[in-house]
Amino acid sequence: MKNKIVLAVGAHPDDMDFSSSGTIAKWVLEGATAYYLILTRGCRGSNDPKMTSEKLSKIRQREQEEAAKILGVRKVFFLNHTDTELVADLSLKEEIVRFIRKLRPNIVITMDPTFYYVPYLSFYGYGFVNHSDHRAAGLATLDACFPLARDRLSFLQHEKQGLKPHKVEELLLVNLAKADFIVDITKTFAKKLQALACHKSQYDDFNVVRDRVRKRAAYLRKKNYKYAENFTRIKLP
């Protein structure tokens, strides 16, 4: 992973920590440079009657930055979209393309936009509906990587701003219901838990979260792996 650049695009602060942080921390240890791009301000994720959206988004950004530091992520970029209202329109795609052309990642990690729900997950004992922001983030990022960032004539204004077209080599998509590309995260699993623990505003009891994450990571265990993360991998030409 030496000299590789990895960009993880999530909808909310904590998305990439839940789904991919073991892999990201591992690749950073192996020499990669990693960045996070978080598309919303995470301003709706609280039931506290005294919490305001403004206050919450500041807290959540800080939590995400602390988590990123633990993982060795070089920088977290935040866009200013509103939680639960993310739409994969051309303007969101343009914003993502701008980061792809600026950071020039070899690998982009994001959510699988085709993942709507799964009726039952044996490692949790219940089903799961994927948040619409996750699907929008995945779709906009997929389109941004291919073909928009690659094609010079897409968003030609970027060229005037010194941003050149860029080809992403590999896409990793997060989908709880699929496990076709497994990454052994045994060595960085502790870091993943540490990073997740930073998102204090999101949990009443982190022990419950820890158990849930452990169950899932162990479920993905293959042969000698103790803990793993899973993706669908797309190699682009």
Ligand SMILES: [Zn+2]
């Ligand atoms: Zn989320």
